[in-house]
Amino acid sequence: MTELLSHLLLGFSTALTLQNLMLCFIGCMVGTLIGVLPGVGPIATIAMLMPLTFKLEPTGALIMLAGIYYGAQYGGSTTAILVNIPGEATAVVTTLDGHQMARQGRAGVALGIAAIGSFIAGSIATLIIAALGVPLTKLALLFGPAEYFSLMVLGLAFAVVLARGSVFKAIGMIIVGLLLATVGTDLETGEERLTFGIQGLADGIDFAVLAMGLFGFAEVLRNLEAPEARDVVKRAIGRLLPSLEDFKRSLWPILRGTGIGGLLGILPGNGAVLGPFASYAVEKKLARDPHRFGTGAIEGVAGPESANNAGAQTSFIPLLTLGIPPNAVMALMVGAMTIHGVIPGPQVISKAPTLFWGMIASMWIGNLMLLIINLPLIGLWVRLLKVPYRLMFPAILVFCCIGIYSINNSPDDVMLTALFGFFGYALYKVGFEPAPLLLGFVLGRLLEEKMRQALVLSHGSFMTFVERPVSALLLAITLIVVVVAMLPAVSQKRDRVFAEQP
Amino acid sequence: MKHAWSVIAAAASAVLASAAAQAQNYPTRPITTIVPFAAGGPTDVVARIVGEHMSKSLGQQVIVENVAGAGGTTGITRGAQSKPDGYTIMMGHMGTHGAAPALYPKLKYDPTKDFESIGLAAGTPILIVAKKALPANNLKEFIAYAKSNKVSEAHAGVGSVSFTTCTMFNAMIGAKPTRVAYRGTGPSLNDLVGGQVDYMCDQIVNLAEQIKGGQIKAYAIATAARSPALPDVPTTKEAGLPQYQVSAWNALFAPKGTSKDIVTRLNQALGMALDDEATRKRLLDLGAVIPSKQERTTAYLGDFVKKEVARWTPILKAGGVVAE
Numbered sequence: 001m002t003e004l005l006s007h008l009l010l011g012f013s014t015a016l017t018l019q020n021l022m023l024c025f026i027g028c029m030v031g032t033l034i035g036v037l038p039g040v041g042p043i044a045t046i047a048m049l050m051p052l053t054f055k056l057e058p059t060g061a062l063i064m065l066a067g068i069y070y071g072a073q074y075g076g077s078t079t080a081i082l083v084n085i086p087g088e089a090t091a092v093v094t095t096l097d098g099h100q101m102a103r104q105g106r107a108g109v110a111l112g113i114a115a116i117g118s119f120i121a122g123s124i125a126t127l128i129i130a131a132l133g134v135p136l137t138k139l140a141l142l143f144g145p146a147e148y149f150s151l152m153v154l155g156l157a158f159a160v161v162l163a164r165g166s167v168f169k170a171i172g173m174i175i176v177g178l179l180l181a182t183v184g185t186d187l188e189t190g191e192e193r194l195t196f197g198i199q200g201l202a203d204g205i206d207f208a209v210l211a212m213g214l215f216g217f218a219e220v221l222r223n224l225e226a227p228e229a230r231d232v233v234k235r236a237i238g239r240l241l242p243s244l245e246d247f248k249r250s251l252w253p254i255l256r257g258t259g260i261g262g263l264l265g266i267l268p269g270n271g272a273v274l275g276p277f278a279s280y281a282v283e284k285k286l287a288r289d290p291h292r293f294g295t296g297a298i299e300g301v302a303g304p305e306s307a308n309n310a311g312a313q314t315s316f317i318p319l320l321t322l323g324i325p326p327n328a329v330m331a332l333m334v335g336a337m338t339i340h341g342v343i344p345g346p347q348v349i350s351k352a353p354t355l356f357w358g359m360i361a362s363m364w365i366g367n368l369m370l371l372i373i374n375l376p377l378i379g380l381w382v383r384l385l386k387v388p389y390r391l392m393f394p395a396i397l398v399f400c401c402i403g404i405y406s407i408n409n410s411p412d413d414v415m416l417t418a419l420f421g422f423f424g425y426a427l428y429k430v431g432f433e434p435a436p437l438l439l440g441f442v443l444g445r446l447l448e449e450k451m452r453q454a455l456v457l458s459h460g461s462f463m464t465f466v467e468r469p470v471s472a473l474l475l476a477i478t479l480i481v482v483v484v485a486m487l488p489a490v491s492q493k494r495d496r497v498f499a500e501q502p
Numbered sequence: 503m504k505h506a507w508s509v510i511a512a513a514a515s516a517v518l519a520s521a522a523a524q525a526q527n528y529p530t531r532p533i534t535t536i537v538p539f540a541a542g543g544p545t546d547v548v549a550r551i552v553g554e555h556m557s558k559s560l561g562q563q564v565i566v567e568n569v570a571g572a573g574g575t576t577g578i579t580r581g582a583q584s585k586p587d588g589y590t591i592m593m594g595h596m597g598t599h600g601a602a603p604a605l606y607p608k609l610k611y612d613p614t615k616d617f618e619s620i621g622l623a624a625g626t627p628i629l630i631v632a633k634k635a636l637p638a639n640n641l642k643e644f645i646a647y648a649k650s651n652k653v654s655e656a657h658a659g660v661g662s663v664s665f666t667t668c669t670m671f672n673a674m675i676g677a678k679p680t681r682v683a684y685r686g687t688g689p690s691l692n693d694l695v696g697g698q699v700d701y702m703c704d705q706i707v708n709l710a711e712q713i714k715g716g717q718i719k720a721y722a723i724a725t726a727a728r729s730p731a732l733p734d735v736p737t738t739k740e741a742g743l744p745q746y747q748v749s750a751w752n753a754l755f756a757p758k759g760t761s762k763d764i765v766t767r768l769n770q771a772l773g774m775a776l777d778d779e780a781t782r783k784r785l786l787d788l789g790a791v792i793p794s795k796q797e798r799t800t801a802y803l804g805d806f807v808k809k810e811v812a813r814w815t816p817i818l819k820a821g822g823v824v825a826e
Contacts, residue, residue, distance in 0.1 A: 335542025345711020
């Protein structure tokens, strides 16, 4: 305990220097801004800003880059709530209830609870990293391909729970998502699959391309069709901050979301993506009146947002303690650290303690800054809704296109996004939801990869999934979730909810 | 009519003169270096470290543009087709300019013909590493073990450095492991540290810290001399497999037709970067090998690419994996 305190003291004394505080602030501010711009993601931003940090000493540079990362996670939910465009995979869930709240004039409350929830989650996650980071590494290593496959199967079960309407439509959408995930070069054989000879598809479809198309472009098309629907949002803005009642409702979801997101964030291979989905599914199951979900339930924002932020923080654990990046942003952080001469690995803690603990302390400071930056900004963001749509539409489209282009510097991606925009609009027209599709897509690639890796390692024996205890446990939980979801009574209630919605 | 011709001739000579002047003043605006891999990877890091010093000596920013895809061939294809004016160059590597012709029959460029060689930037040595629990304690024991047991090898996907270099390694030692494909080095390393797979080959940058931390063990480094970054790891020569000499080299190329003056200017700037103390230190810290003076010429790189293509093609074709 005293050791932890002395470590944290070292960390705070590093992070609290004027220069590092400034860098942390710049990082958080830039991160929030790019998070708010639809399509411009943290990967492109960090890659672009990396050269600017060359002149800084490594700790300060990394504090700033980390600030951009969690700032962007945070800002991504702002667009999800205000204009129904998830900037990141982790913000997809936030569109479900967050945007509904905005339509009811509760955009400020949704943004507020997202900010507060994220702050609480971030603070707890920082403590977890400081106290348990090293032992938790073992959890990441426990997850081989078989375990990971079973976790993904569980994730698919969540996708069913996630759906607002018909279970069968949801399953249909998940399957489309899984299929889209198989587009691209086969990892084992190098063969191209479902690319129709198009060069731009050789490496598969980027998440942002699909999400910006299905949500961003399609949302614009939808709104063009019914401009009067926008007026609802414009007229009633309501209160800007959550009331005590809102907060009471959200407290447990925030804590549960933190736990779920934090745990999944440690896993390799971007487990953090699952966090918000899992949190949403759990809250919907636990709620006394689950029918409110999808119509603007504050728990549906508070839980996933906390899970999202907790996961963003704990995904630093495998990077800092093992030197293994769990996702693309962390891989970029490895690059940034390497350029600064700090090669991430198990020895960073002992070799560069000021850097390690300084970064951890800066995470907490960063979360505080995000709260301070974002609470006053809520008023501004909400006022953005008043911007006439003839100005807003082109702006959204332009930013989406710039963002998409910046991912791979590829014009093909922009065209593909437009195509998915029409697809998303068609889906909306026939009453299919895009969220399960996106989840299926996110999980699909890992699902296939991990299944094949597990089977190659077991020499083709499917028993590997039940012989390994962690994998078997996850499959058992999946079974329970599916059975509960499929129970006639439950699905009847679901259909009724769906019918109530115009 | 005559008049018209003389106008055209005058215009043409003006264009030529301005082209010559352009080469003389070069560079007058920022230079884009296409890195055919995602930001943060080993090639990207080398490009950025070298590019930073080149920006200083050229007096113009050298900007990195990451165009990832299809084992680096997407970015190099784009680079090969760009205007040969010296403002778009690319950081090729062992895969894009050595292994690619064998792996991608539909490749849209010829590494030996479609480029002007600027110069080698850095070599990153290849290591053979295994999970901690594997009973073999040195390369000889491992070779014997791999021949008599079912072993599994992790690699970062068909066409990746770890895939191609291990294809050669397996062929040399006569092992037929179960090859497990991962998407990138990160996930494969994770499963190696976690003991899910037995061994892999990869660049020193990706592995050095985990070896020092004792989470995986290294059998050999495929270079002529030991690396100062890992002084305890024997060379393949010391460990009994001298013919295994591979490096994931990185080199700068310009599109075919870029003027000689510009290529020379870039070659000099690259050389200055490689002589700069701070730049050298950063590269050496990564475990990279800096090319000697003789290895830095444009002619050396041109020959080197030919040799690499000739060396990799039969090995990879025999491996039977061909990407569409």
